[in-house]
Amino acid sequence: xRTRQHKWSRPVFxxxxxxxxxxxxxxxxxxxxxxxxxxxxxxxxxxxLNALQEAELKAYFLDNQTFGEYLGNLVRxxxxxxxxFFAPVSTLFFAxxxxxxxxxxxxxxxxxxxxxxxxxxxxxxxxxxxxxxGVGTMTVLEGIPEICTGALLLLVFSLHLGWFPxxxxxxxxxxxxxFQWVLDVLHHLTLPLITLVAAYFPGNxxxxxxxMVMVLKKQFVLTAKAKGLPPGRVRYAHxxxxxxxxxxxxxxxxxxxxxxxxxxxxxxxxxxxLGTLLFNAISMRDxxxxxxxxxxxxxxxLVVNLCMEWVYTLLDPRVSHxx
Amino acid sequence: MHTVAATKKTVxxxxxxHKKNIIQIGFHGMITAVLLAVVFMVPDLYAAKDVRxxxxxxxxxxxxxxxxxxxxxxxxxxxxxxxxWVFDTLVWKDQKxxxxxxxxxxxxxxxxxxxxxxLNPGAKWHDGQPVTAQDVAFTIAYYKKHPYQWVSxxxxxxxxxxxxxxxxxxxxxxxxxxxxxxxxxxxxLPRHIWxxxxxxxxxxxxxxxxxxxxxxxxxxxxxxxxxxxxxFAAYYQGPPKNKRLIYVRTSKPLxxxxxxxxxxxxxxxxxxxxxDKKGLIIIKNERGWNKKLxxxxxxxxxxDRVFRQALAFAINQQEIIDKAxxxxxxxxxxxxxxxxxxMYNPDTPKYRCDPQKARDMIASLGWxxxxxxxFHKNGHPLALELISSSLTVAGESVADRDGxxxxxxxxxxxxxxxLINQEQTTTDSRVRNWDFDLAVSGHGGIAGDPRIxxxxxxxxxxxxxxxxxxxxxxxxxxxxxxxxxxxxxxxKRRQIVFHIQEIYARQIxxxxxxxxxTMAAYNKDTGVIWFYTKGGISKGVPIxxxxxxxxx
Numbered sequence: 001x002r003t004r005q006h007k008w009s010r011p012v013f014x015x016x017x018x019x020x021x022x023x024x025x026x027x028x029x030x031x032x033x034x035x036x037x038x039x040x041x042x043x044x045x046x047x048x049l050n051a052l053q054e055a056e057l058k059a060y061f062l063d064n065q066t067f068g069e070y071l072g073n074l075v076r077x078x079x080x081x082x083x084x085f086f087a088p089v090s091t092l093f094f095a096x097x098x099x100x101x102x103x104x105x106x107x108x109x110x111x112x113x114x115x116x117x118x119x120x121x122x123x124x125x126x127x128x129x130x131x132x133x134g135v136g137t138m139t140v141l142e143g144i145p146e147i148c149t150g151a152l153l154l155l156v157f158s159l160h161l162g163w164f165p166x167x168x169x170x171x172x173x174x175x176x177x178x179f180q181w182v183l184d185v186l187h188h189l190t191l192p193l194i195t196l197v198a199a200y201f202p203g204n205x206x207x208x209x210x211x212m213v214m215v216l217k218k219q220f221v222l223t224a225k226a227k228g229l230p231p232g233r234v235r236y237a238h239x240x241x242x243x244x245x246x247x248x249x250x251x252x253x254x255x256x257x258x259x260x261x262x263x264x265x266x267x268x269x270x271x272x273x274l275g276t277l278l279f280n281a282i283s284m285r286d287x288x289x290x291x292x293x294x295x296x297x298x299x300x301x302l303v304v305n306l307c308m309e310w311v312y313t314l315l316d317p318r319v320s321h322x323x
Numbered sequence: 324m325h326t327v328a329a330t331k332k333t334v335x336x337x338x339x340x341h342k343k344n345i346i347q348i349g350f351h352g353m354i355t356a357v358l359l360a361v362v363f364m365v366p367d368l369y370a371a372k373d374v375r376x377x378x379x380x381x382x383x384x385x386x387x388x389x390x391x392x393x394x395x396x397x398x399x400x401x402x403x404x405x406x407x408w409v410f411d412t413l414v415w416k417d418q419k420x421x422x423x424x425x426x427x428x429x430x431x432x433x434x435x436x437x438x439x440x441x442l443n444p445g446a447k448w449h450d451g452q453p454v455t456a457q458d459v460a461f462t463i464a465y466y467k468k469h470p471y472q473w474v475s476x477x478x479x480x481x482x483x484x485x486x487x488x489x490x491x492x493x494x495x496x497x498x499x500x501x502x503x504x505x506x507x508x509x510x511x512l513p514r515h516i517w518x519x520x521x522x523x524x525x526x527x528x529x530x531x532x533x534x535x536x537x538x539x540x541x542x543x544x545x546x547x548x549x550x551x552x553x554x555f556a557a558y559y560q561g562p563p564k565n566k567r568l569i570y571v572r573t574s575k576p577l578x579x580x581x582x583x584x585x586x587x588x589x590x591x592x593x594x595x596x597x598x599d600k601k602g603l604i605i606i607k608n609e610r611g612w613n614k615k616l617x618x619x620x621x622x623x624x625x626x627d628r629v630f631r632q633a634l635a636f637a638i639n640q641q642e643i644i645d646k647a648x649x650x651x652x653x654x655x656x657x658x659x660x661x662x663x664x665x666m667y668n669p670d671t672p673k674y675r676c677d678p679q680k681a682r683d684m685i686a687s688l689g690w691x692x693x694x695x696x697x698f699h700k701n702g703h704p705l706a707l708e709l710i711s712s713s714l715t716v717a718g719e720s721v722a723d724r725d726g727x728x729x730x731x732x733x734x735x736x737x738x739x740x741x742l743i744n745q746e747q748t749t750t751d752s753r754v755r756n757w758d759f760d761l762a763v764s765g766h767g768g769i770a771g772d773p774r775i776x777x778x779x780x781x782x783x784x785x786x787x788x789x790x791x792x793x794x795x796x797x798x799x800x801x802x803x804x805x806x807x808x809x810x811x812x813x814x815k816r817r818q819i820v821f822h823i824q825e826i827y828a829r830q831i832x833x834x835x836x837x838x839x840x841t842m843a844a845y846n847k848d849t850g851v852i853w854f855y856t857k858g859g860i861s862k863g864v865p866i867x868x869x870x871x872x873x874x875x
Contacts, residue, residue: 034752035751039748049472165582168571172549284748
């Protein structure tokens with residue numbers, strides 16, 4: 001019992017310490033950005049402020065809270081107030097989060113399942129023309145950045161063919177039924193989703209294939225085949241499960257970097273998620289909003305890491321024995 | 324025994340086959356679902372399109388410009404324009420100049436140093452209350468207590484309410500930009516609402532968005548960057564043409580316009596031809612925005628006028644236009660005011676590109692040409708840092724391509740240039756703190772009221788702006804800037820403004836580079852004829868979203 005408690009308490013303390021460090025960094029780093037909200041908002045504006053007006057605005061908008069106050073507010077679940085949007089940071093954050101989850105979550109799940117399934121099938125058919133051409137294509141696709149895929153998709157499917165909208169997550173203020181709204185959201189989601197899947201899928205495919213090729217050489221796979229088990233069962237129940245760990249790690253890491261990963265695609269397609277919100281917050285030096293999103297993004301890395309440790313032991317009991 | 328084993332094997336095989344079938348059905352189902360979704364989504368099946376008939380949609384690449392009331396909109400043109408749909412001013416502008424708005428007539432009484440405004444008796448607030456002279460008097464008093472960032476009410480000494488629809492504004496001292504600032508920019512507030520509001524910036528009550536403009540504010544979605552305005556049927560100049568006005572955030576305004584997502588967007592000049600062929604209407608603005616080179620004239624060697632003039636001679640404006648803008652721009656006047664301005668001085672000193680003359684001028688300051696091709700003095704090369712960054716032009720972020728060319732031109736005459744590309748706020752912050760040598764910058768308003776000269780030259784007027792040269796070293800220039808603000812006679816003011824341009828160009832505390840071609844395109848099917856306002860909306864906003872487009 002004592003050993004068990006010790007086994008769990010050590011990582012928990014380590015994670016708590018890391019969380020505290022991240023909270024401090026989320027407080028400190030945004031403050032190191034050159035300029036402040038009043039400079040960002042007024043310095044290049046069509047309004048010319050005199051020195052008195054500028055001082056008055058700085059006194060009104062800039063809130064120089066200490067780390068103690070920041071931490072205290074966080075404990076009280078007070079994320080602060082956005083100077084640029086005139087709204088609580090939490091309200092803005094939770095309004096943007098669902099869109100990021102819809103886009104990034106769907107992209108991760110789709111690309112992971114597709115990558116896993118096709119990677120396993122390619123490894124099973126190792127040496128065939130399909131496998132060779134698949135690996136070649138995926139290696140090329142892996143090298144194409146999201147910004148390039150996004151721009152190409154926009155050019156072809158939005159500008160030339162006119163099939164999909166160029167921006168946004170839904171038609172603004174359209175009077176629609178729920179069904180029409182769902183279709184509208186899916187319609188807007190298509191291009192950014194394909195862009196992200198095209199970015200993530202090749203890596204997943206190559207990783208799953210490589211892992212599977214190694215596993216297929218193992219003795220237990222030969223035993224399973226020798227027992228006369230159906231090929232599908234050998235592939236998925238025996239071999240693929242053992243090749244899954246690297247893919248789960250990749251899924252976790254990608255998911256943890258959801259906010260920063262979304263930034264480029266959300267900006268290209270004007271998708272209203274956390275990436276766009278962070279981009280706007282940084283350009284306006286909206287400190288409380290930057291701090292809130294940075295804190296969430298960094299804590300997300302910790303939480304996902306913690307979850308991964310648990311998932312590893314479920315997928316492969318050898319991991320827990322090893323630790 | 325054998326039979327039992329065989330049966331078990333058969334059952335097991337059957338279960339495996341069954342599982343396999345389920346997997347296959349699942350995959351086929353998924354593929355069918357995806358295909359069906361595409362079939363449903365690709366064609367224009369939207370019933371939503373039907374409701375667009377009475378909508379006007381405007382593209383905006385940033386999306387968020389604050390809430391549309393005087394205290395909560397962002398201090399840039401797009402923020403003001405959103406507010407202008409909801410709040411009216413005393414006078415307004417169209418393609419030709421000033422037109423009546425809340426004030427049906429106005430006149431200046433030079434003996435009393437006062438402006439007399441007669442209000443339109445049909446004007447109503449969005450809650451149905453009439454707009455009266457008391458509202459105008461209250462607005463002035465309120466702005467004195469809670470200053471409005473776009474204009475100062477200090478120019479008004481006192482207000483006399485003659486009757487419900489006549490109001491006299493007495494000036495503190497003669498103030499020539501009065502009609503532009505107080506008349507054409509200052510939004511009038513409803514007294515019955517704002518008299519109880521102590522902190523206007525904190526007010527998010529729907530009542531704080533009640534104005535007398537042609538549209539009623541309905542929604543601002545902060546996350547999506549969209550705005551919804553609905554037509555005010557009882558608007559005193561007639562009901563607006565379109566029921567709903569919607570702003571849509573899109574990082575690709577041109578693409579959104581071409582695909583019919585929006586009806587109006589700013590465009591790059593080289594796209595005018597293709598869009599024209601698609602049946603869109605293209606409009607071009609006057610030259611009201613200039614790109615310029617900020618100089619840190621507080622620092623050696625830039626504090627020497629001769630050195631600044633040498634920089635001007637070294638820079639080839641036309642080369643920047645040809646190489647970085649494919650010819651879609653016009654070389655700027657060195658006197659800051661636009662060449663389209665009524666008060667532009669054609670005799671403003673010019674610096675036709677002359678690299679040899681630039682070299683000679685620098686040599687006259689004691690710099691000698693070294694073997695490395697750069698000027699040297701006291702063993703040090705003539706080296707400087709040039710900062711460039713993306714700039715916001717008419718609400719759109721435009722990447723800088725001029726820095727590279729300026730660097731080459733200065734290097735050619737013997738100046739060692741380090742080009743740094745920085746994000747806009749970082750550059751702004753460095754310029755504000757005089758932590759720079761040269762910086763590429765730009766601003767609008769140069770086709771509007773000549774008060775822009777004061778705001779972009781003198782620190783007394785524009786200390787908070789990164790575009791202001793903050794140049795106070797010339798007593799003659801300072802005196803002229805003061806004088807033009809106080810001169811109510813248009814002809815005399817014109818002479819002073821002419822003189823300011825001459826001195827400014829000679830002192831050259833910043834170098835105006837060029838006026839980029841500014842264009843927009845719109846869909847004529849909405850029935851709206853968009854236009855650029857003479858001198859820009861209000862104080863000079865170069866955006867073709869004048870509310871009169873939706874009224875007439």
